Each structure stands twice: as C-alpha cells, then as structure tokens.
Amino acid sequence: MRSAHTVEQVRAAEGALLAELPAGTLMDRAAAGLAAAVVDLLGGAYGRRVLLLLGSGDNGGDAAFAGARLARRGCAVEAVLLGSSVHEAGLAALRAAGGRVVPGGSSGESGPRSRPDVVVDGIVGIGGRPGLRPEAVAELERHRGVPVVSVDVPSGVSVDDGRLVGPHVTADLTVTFGTHKVCHLVDPAAAACGAVELVDLGLRLPPVDVVALQAADVSSLLRTPGDTDHKYTRGVVGLRTGTAYSGAGLLSLAGAASGLAGMVRYAGPDEVADLVRAARPDVVVGAGRVQAWVVGSGGGDAAGEDLATALADEVPVVVDADGLRHLPEELPAGTVLTPHAGELARMLGVDRAAVEGAQLEHARRAADRWGAVCLLKGRRSLVVAPDGRAAVTSTGVPWLATAGAGDVLAGLVGALLATGLDAFDAAAVGSWLHGAAATLASAGGPITAPEVASAIPEAVRRLP
Numbered sequence: 001m002r003s004a005h006t007v008e009q010v011r012a013a014e015g016a017l018l019a020e021l022p023a024g025t026l027m028d029r030a031a032a033g034l035a036a037a038v039v040d041l042l043g044g045a046y047g048r049r050v051l052l053l054l055g056s057g058d059n060g061g062d063a064a065f066a067g068a069r070l071a072r073r074g075c076a077v078e079a080v081l082l083g084s085s086v087h088e089a090g091l092a093a094l095r096a097a098g099g100r101v102v103p104g105g106s107s108g109e110s111g112p113r114s115r116p117d118v119v120v121d122g123i124v125g126i127g128g129r130p131g132l133r134p135e136a137v138a139e140l141e142r143h144r145g146v147p148v149v150s151v152d153v154p155s156g157v158s159v160d161d162g163r164l165v166g167p168h169v170t171a172d173l174t175v176t177f178g179t180h181k182v183c184h185l186v187d188p189a190a191a192a193c194g195a196v197e198l199v200d201l202g203l204r205l206p207p208v209d210v211v212a213l214q215a216a217d218v219s220s221l222l223r224t225p226g227d228t229d230h231k232y233t234r235g236v237v238g239l240r241t242g243t244a245y246s247g248a249g250l251l252s253l254a255g256a257a258s259g260l261a262g263m264v265r266y267a268g269p270d271e272v273a274d275l276v277r278a279a280r281p282d283v284v285v286g287a288g289r290v291q292a293w294v295v296g297s298g299g300g301d302a303a304g305e306d307l308a309t310a311l312a313d314e315v316p317v318v319v320d321a322d323g324l325r326h327l328p329e330e331l332p333a334g335t336v337l338t339p340h341a342g343e344l345a346r347m348l349g350v351d352r353a354a355v356e357g358a359q360l361e362h363a364r365r366a367a368d369r370w371g372a373v374c375l376l377k378g379r380r381s382l383v384v385a386p387d388g389r390a391a392v393t394s395t396g397v398p399w400l401a402t403a404g405a406g407d408v409l410a411g412l413v414g415a416l417l418a419t420g421l422d423a424f425d426a427a428a429v430g431s432w433l434h435g436a437a438a439t440l441a442s443a444g445g446p447i448t449a450p451e452v453a454s455a456i457p458e459a460v461r462r463l464p
C-alpha cells in the first residue's frame, strides 16, 4: 500500500527523529537518495551538467547537499539562488565540492554557460505556499525541455490536498522523503509529479488518511470462494439499471457479471430484460433477494424510483449516473456514489472546474454530506469514506475515458459489495480492478467498455 501523510504528520515524525539523531543526519539521508536518483535518471554522473534551483528553506538544502555529492562524482553542478536567503551549510558543501553559483535571469549571457542535462527543483518543499514567484517561473521557462527532478514535491503545488492554484513545477521525477505526501497521489497535483520515488528516512509515522492500493492489497481484500461456498453465499448482486438507456444497463450488467459475485439478477424494464436474456444466459432476470443493488446507470428519469426501491431492501446500494440526481437527504451507511466531476459538481452546486481543481476536498464534502462512500471518477479516481479516509486509484490508462466505462465500474463495485466487502473496500478494489482491466484490454491501444468488462477476470487472475 502506498500511504500519504500530511505535512503536519511529517513534521511531527521528523521532529521526533531529529531529536534522537546527530544533526544533519536526516538531510544527509535525503540528499544521498536524491543524488542517487539523479544519477539513475542521467544514466551516470561523470561529465553530466546539473542545474540546481535553490530556494531559501531546507528543500534547497537537500538540493544543495545532493549537488555536492553529484559534484564529487564528476558532475558539473551549477546553482541559481531563487530565495531571499539560502541554506548556508548546503551551499558551503556545494562550493567545497566544486559546484558554483551562477546568476539566473532570462539572458543567455548571464546564466549558466551550457544547457543542463537535468534541472533539480529545490525551490520549495513541504514548507512552501502554493504558487511560484515570477523569478522562479522565468528560470523554469528558460530551461523548458530539460528533464526536471523535484525535491520532495514539485514546487508550487498544494501539498496537503493535491490542488494546483498557481504556477508550479511540472516534474519528470519527484524524489520524496520519509513518506508520500497527498499531492503525490491526488490529482491534479499528482500529474505534476511525474514518477515518484520514495527515500526512506526511518520516520515513525501515524496511521494514514490517504492510500493508494497496490496489487497485493487488492489480492488480500478480494473475497475468493472457499470449498463450502455456493452461489448464494458468494453473494447476489441485483441491477435496476438501463431503464431509459438499455446500453448503459447492459454495460453495468457486464461489469457486475464478471464472475466475482455468485449470481447476478437483472430487475430492469421488460424490453431490456429481453435483451439481457438473449445476451447473458448466466443472468437471472427478475427481482428477488440480493446482497447489493446497482442503480442509476442509464436510468433516466426513472432512476429516482429505482433508487427508492433498492434502498427499501436495506442492502448496500451503488448509485450511479442518473441516480445521483435523486439522492435523498441521507443515505444508509454502505451506499457507494459513483459520480464523475460534472455529476459531483451538480450534486454539490459548484462548478465542474472547482471539483477538478480540488478533487479530494469535493469528494470528502459529498461523502460527509450524504454519509456515503464517494467514488469520484477521473484519471486517478478517488474513493472517500464519510470519516475522510481516501484511496486513490493508481491503475488505468487514458484510453479508459470511453463511453460506458463508468457503467461497467458501477456493476463491478456492486458485485464486490455483494461478496461482503464494505462500501469503502468495494469501491477502492472495484476502481483498482477496473483500471487494471482497462490496462490489460488496452495493451497500448484503444478500448471499448465491453472489452474492459471482459478483461476483469484476467485482471483478477494476475493478482499476486
């Protein structure tokens, strides 16, 4: 599991460790890891040109000490000072190792002599306010096209919530220390991190609020059938979907009928039921006892009625698409809402851009408002529980942004709920598997929603 901590948690853990260790130990560990990552990226050290962008805090200190290590290994290291002050010990170490300070600025004459092979962004770290000063923006602009390694976080991003609220660095690689921060996992900031590498500092950290499941976590959460299981003990998932748009109904069914639950029931309108009978002999048509319902996908105006009927059964419910327009004031614990950014914006009465810019905040608002798990679909879908816990989905490919993919996801989450997973785990595991299935189906090329559904069993088979 990848875990992300807040700045406050990191500071507390660092403080405790700093008190036990000789001065400079943590920064030395950070700088060693950072220098090694830069050498890896460059494919060597000797003769490589490294440009450090140094701000005034310890983030710049990390970069300067790493620069000293790189200079000792034969890199030509230059530094531009962008802060009102500089980490003096770091700068002294850099100079002693042969690194030199060069003026910044937009003119080629006053700056570094030749194009660097890498820019190391030590402008600000976890102590930074979001945004960048104009000098920093100009300096970054000047080296556009050169790979950027960010120290701890891409400078300028909002570290604790993953927002982007002003100019920021867009990194190829971010080398972070001690633990992941929220901005490494949550979009849109996560998209600015590039690849993320974690350097262990030996911090003792508290439990986390934001995680990203890995394959092994999914494997241990997934309920696999035992010798004594039969179809009913494995769980029955029911669908009241496709009332207005039969295609969406069939796709939610395809997601639900991927073999994870013991049985799938379709309880939608007769016209769609006829299609279901023809397409899916494994699906039982007609209402009956279920352990979880899926409603809303392709539901149109009837989705409100479908939702009310499902809720009356007092089993967990996945509410998708049109169902999200008919939410009652309060929902029972165990409900999963699956909006995309536009739907969540409508639910909360805000602009879509506001949701896209602050995804964690808005998903948390919805989870809190309705007392339900909110699965906000996006490049890195977010699953948030009413108590604020969040799981970020790290699987998937851009090709997954295709019509009907959300219907498949709703069905899949419903099937997982029916197997007995709680709402948070069902949504997190479902979202992870959905992304993994998309990656398998895509194999680098375009995909359609039915192909994603068909690849779910293979995604499960490949779990460790």
Ligand SMILES: NC(=O)C1=CN([C@@H]2O[C@H](COP(=O)(O)OP(=O)(O)OC[C@H]3O[C@@H](n4cnc5c(N)ncnc54)[C@H](O)[C@@H]3O)[C@@H](O)[C@H]2O)[C@@H](O)CC1
Residues within 6 Å of the ligand: 014, 015, 018, 026, 027, 030, 055, 056, 057, 058, 059, 060, 062, 083, 123, 124, 125, 126, 127, 128, 129, 130, 131, 132, 133, 151, 152, 153, 156, 177
């Ligand atoms: N605390 C520790 O024990 C460790 C900290 N480490 C490093 O220390 C960093 C945190 O250092 P600091 O607390 O000194 O803070 P930062 O280096 O993140 O930045 C704070 C400084 O930047 C200025 N600043 C704030 N926002 C700015 C902006 N938008 N543009 C320009 N300047 C801005 C502030 O005035 C302050 O001088 C971490 O990110 C990490 O890189 C590592 O060395 C590991 C150990």
Ligand SMILES: [K+]
Residues within 6 Å of the ligand: 059, 121, 122, 123, 124, 125, 150, 151, 152, 153, 154, 155
């Ligand atoms: K940085």
